[in-house]
Amino acid sequence: MDVPTWIWVLTAVGIVALLAFDFIFHVRKAHVPTLREAAIWSALYVGIAVVFGLxxxxxxxxxxxxxxxxxxxxxxxxxxxxxxxxxxIMSSFMVPRESQQKVLLFGIAFALVARTGFIFLGGALINSFAWVFYLFGLILLLTAGSMVKPESQQSHESENIVVRIARKLFHTSERYDGDRFFTVIDGKRAMTPMLLVMVAIGGTDIMFALDSIPAIFGLTQNVYLVFTATAFSLLGLRQLYFLIDGLLDRLIFLSYGLAIILAFIGVKLVLHALHENNVPFINDGEPVTVVEVSTGLSLSVIVVVLLVTVLASLFSKRGRAQNAISNARRHANAYLDAEYTADPAERERIFRALLEERDQIDRLGPKYRQMVRDERALRELLERAVASHDAAVARGEADRFGPTKIIDRD
Incomplete structure (x- = not known):
């Protein structure tokens, strides 16, 4: 499909317009999106992507x-x-709930710019050097192997090298000043954590592109399709974050499903590279007769693997247990952080959620109770959150909290 320049321009303008609309009408005024708002806009962006695909x-x-x-x-x-x-990353930086939308939208915009550059670079390399298919295939196979290894929170450092350099070179603040990037401390201009967390998000976006771009080039070499599929997958990601926020830790098998998909696409790329081979030391630079995977088969494998892994995660008792444990710790820390949100309704929502998660942990059997890392510390953390809420209710000031900022890193 040869795409005229005017269609490229129209598509780019449309995507920029959607990002601008998102910022002006949803992100510019800091607030916590409701579940209904997140669901409606997530469905709308998916609908736009589907209509475009049709x-x-x-x-x-x-x-x-x-x-x-x-x-x-x-x-x-x-x-x-x-x-x-x-x-x-946002939990590590304790980003206020109302400001998380701005951080996410920045991450999406940065990812779109960075991946667009990678897409055009990848397209140019593929058109000039057939051996790039071997390289992309190897990258995906290595990525698939790394995804099946157990990961901890420490494996995704928020303090990446760019953030560490920024902290050393510039005067930084430990506290947020609304959603401002800079503040003044003792008469000196200081960088707030808001700017640092955006740097951390931007740095990880570049790493994500190194996996995602080879993956989609394994499904289509049409640069226009690569660009639009990537762009539409990123649009609506902000709303999706708030929609499935409480379920993220429950998708325990998603990484295995993605590993299977990436390995499948990696093998497909290697087969395609063999079919188009011009590397001198492989079959004397001549194409190798191999079976190539059709697009229809690729789509079927991707859909089936994702359905199986998502459903298996949602119905897994281990997934429910892990979700309750992770969310209980996160919600308790958020509730005890006086700067996390200024919205009384949001604070009450967090408190009700942690009570429900505490009850779920109490109902865990011996097999799943072993998943609780340092159970005593978690219990103490939950008790402090409950005591803080009870004290606030007793004072008749449930929407006001003291200046002490308590953060438990266990």
Whole structure:
């Protein structure tokens, strides 16, 4: 499908307009989005992506349409996996709930710019050097192998090298000043954690691109389809974060499903590289007769693997237990942090959630209670949160809290 320049321009303008609309009408005024708001806008962005895909199917044919949807679904799944890391980074920096939308939108915009650069670079390399398919295939196979290894929160450091350099070179503040990037402390201009967390998000976005771009080039080499599938998978990611925030830790098998998909695409890329081979030391530089994987089969494998892994995660008792434990610790820390949110309704929501999660932990059997890391410290943390709430209610000031900032890192 040869795409005219005017369609490229129109598409780029449309995507920028959607980002601008998101900022002006949702993010500029700091607030905590409701579940209804997040659900409506998430569905709207998915609907836009589907309608665009139907247009590609109608105008470009079945192959192009299948390639777009395969790329979109894969990139969307990888984006959901990226939300785990965003959650860890924002929890580490204790980003106020009202400001998290701005951080996420920055991450999406930065990712879109960075990945666009990678897409055009990847397209140019593929058109010039057939051996790049070998390289992309190897990257995906290595990535798939790394995804099946157990990961801890420490494996996704929020204090990446750029953040550490920024802290050493610039005067930084330990406290937020609304959503400002800079503040004044003792008459000196200081960088707030808001700017640092955006640097951390931007740094991880570049790392994500190194996995996602080879993956989608394994499904289609049409640069326009690669760009649009990637862009539409990122749009709506902010709303999706708030929609599935409490379920992220429950998707315990998602990484295994993504590993299978990336390994599958990696093998497909290697087979395609063999079919197009011009590397001198492989079959004397001649193409190798191999079976190539069709786009239809690729789309089917991606959809089936994602359905199986997501459903298995949602119905898993281990997943429910892990979700309750992780969310209880996170919600208790957030509740005890006086700067986390100024919205009384949001603070009450957090408190009700941690009570429900505490009850879920109490109901865990011996097998799943072993998943609680340092159970005594978690119990003490939950008790402090409950005591803080009871004291506030007793004072008749449930929407006001003292200046002490208590953060438990256990």
């Amino acid at each position: 247009g590609v199917l109608l105008l470009g044919g079945g192959t192009m349409g299948s390639e777009y949807f395969a790329g979109y679904i894969t990139e969307k799944a990888l984006s959901v996996d990226n939300l785990f890391v965003f959650l860890i």
